[in-house]
Amino acid sequence: MNLTLKVWRQSGPDDDGRLVRYEIEDVSPDMSFLEMLDVLNERLILAGDDPVAFDHDCREGICGMCSMMIDGVAHGPQKNTTTCQLHMRHYNDGDTIVIEPWRARPFPVVKDLVVDRSAFDRIIQAGGFISVPAGSAPDAHATPVPKLDADSAFDAATCIGCGACVAACPNGSASLFTAAKITHLGLLPQGQPERGSRARAMVEQMDEEGFGGCTNTGECTAVCPKGIPLDTIARMNADYLRASRKSG
Amino acid sequence: MTATIDRGKATEPVTQIPTRPRRSRRRVSSNSLKAVMAVSGAVLVFFLVAHMAGNLKIFAGAESFNGYAAWLREVGYPLLPHRGLLTILEAGLVVAVVAHMYSAIVLARRAAHARPVKYAAKVKSRANGYATRTMRWGGVIIFFFVIYHLLDMTFGVANPEGHAATPFARMVAGFEPARWYITVFYVISVVMVGLHLRHGLWSALQTLGLARRYPVLKASAAGLSALLTIGFLVVPLAITFGVVR
Numbered sequence: 197m198n199l200t201l202k203v204w205r206q207s208g209p210d211d212d213g214r215l216v217r218y219e220i221e222d223v224s225p226d227m228s229f230l231e232m233l234d235v236l237n238e239r240l241i242l243a244g245d246d247p248v249a250f251d252h253d254c255r256e257g258i259c260g261m262c263s264m265m266i267d268g269v270a271h272g273p274q275k276n277t278t279t280c281q282l283h284m285r286h287y288n289d290g291d292t293i294v295i296e297p298w299r300a301r302p303f304p305v306v307k308d309l310v311v312d313r314s315a316f317d318r319i320i321q322a323g324g325f326i327s328v329p330a331g332s333a334p335d336a337h338a339t340p341v342p343k344l345d346a347d348s349a350f351d352a353a354t355c356i357g358c359g360a361c362v363a364a365c366p367n368g369s370a371s372l373f374t375a376a377k378i379t380h381l382g383l384l385p386q387g388q389p390e391r392g393s394r395a396r397a398m399v400e401q402m403d404e405e406g407f408g409g410c411t412n413t414g415e416c417t418a419v420c421p422k423g424i425p426l427d428t429i430a431r432m433n434a435d436y437l438r439a440s441r442k443s444g
Numbered sequence: 445m446t447a448t449i450d451r452g453k454a455t456e457p458v459t460q461i462p463t464r465p466r467r468s469r470r471r472v473s474s475n476s477l478k479a480v481m482a483v484s485g486a487v488l489v490f491f492l493v494a495h496m497a498g499n500l501k502i503f504a505g506a507e508s509f510n511g512y513a514a515w516l517r518e519v520g521y522p523l524l525p526h527r528g529l530l531t532i533l534e535a536g537l538v539v540a541v542v543a544h545m546y547s548a549i550v551l552a553r554r555a556a557h558a559r560p561v562k563y564a565a566k567v568k569s570r571a572n573g574y575a576t577r578t579m580r581w582g583g584v585i586i587f588f589f590v591i592y593h594l595l596d597m598t599f600g601v602a603n604p605e606g607h608a609a610t611p612f613a614r615m616v617a618g619f620e621p622a623r624w625y626i627t628v629f630y631v632i633s634v635v636m637v638g639l640h641l642r643h644g645l646w647s648a649l650q651t652l653g654l655a656r657r658y659p660v661l662k663a664s665a666a667g668l669s670a671l672l673t674i675g676f677l678v679v680p681l682a683i684t685f686g687v688v689r
Contacts, residue, residue, distance in 0.1 A: 204564075215564055268565035294565040301558050364570065367551075368558030399475050408558035409474030409551045411579065412647040418570035427655065434653025436475050
């Protein structure tokens, strides 16, 4: 099939950037979205042009690197799917596809479609961990965890930190990302001692990075490739407010 | 003693990501502002329920309606002065409205700040829709409606009967058939309030971390906001269509 792409091109953080139109022929429906961009880049390189910079790593939907706003939807039209797992069979001959980077002040554009998501690292650094003596691995049954808690914690832990929640949120909020980690650790016995301080530190870091507040629109969970549920945010809010009440 | 083996790139010092300068810690967190919105919103919801119950007394006749209005001013007397309890409640409502609006404005500004560059493609909403997207502008419309409503029914400035008339007379004159456009304005505004509540009711519980069982919660929020909307709409419509005169 033949497609028209409108891709955000920006040579660096200080460039203004613009959408550039590319016609691409003979796209196979079996290609992934990133493979389609690979083909585009090969042609750009052959023509002596600068290839489109985009983040990618595992290409099997588990690393969270590929980050593209495709026709105004984070990770494109397929639910619970990262860009790399989106295939061209969902498009028709003659379609026009607009591809943009995530848009948020805490995610500055590095080049073209690549944004710097270090803000997420700093939120994790603020409290997304448990402080335990790191020795040899403990026995698997040393700390009993109720099955339902283990399942919910695991669901939250599947967050790959791709940033789609921020990109889709009308407020540019990182609540789903932050809440996923707070839920993951807060549900497990190992996470209890730091539960309150973790929620406070991570929520405050999220604000400090310049992310917006949550208005419970649910756009984040709708585009999340891992389907992180909205109740994680309720848990984060509960932990945060409880901790704030205790220590003022 | 530590020996360092040079492995080229692998042993090079890691370039640290520069952390950006920390802003003042005194900034109120967005989560706290949202909690303020939730609590002040809850105060306003309780007020709306009482307000609706009072309005519906119009169907019991002028005496009952005016009697209720008079009782509101006398309740607690002589322990409290005339209009004592009402003044306390009014002050509480003003505080709630101001807190709700202040938090909304700060949060809206932070949200705008968080996305300096807009998307070129129209962003498609993937989640539940209209009520959520109209919260901010809906809130502004409701604010202007409340101002008109106070001028109309409380102060009587925008009412044909004026301040001196009984509450019943003001109400009936305000929605008389000839003033059908006022009724239309009220209907639109009350529907806006209903939409605002539809998202606001469950959103407040989510913000306070009390949300459980979302399908039940959202259905209850929709049910309660529908009930309030209908409860508020029947009165002006009944007057305009001549059921109450």
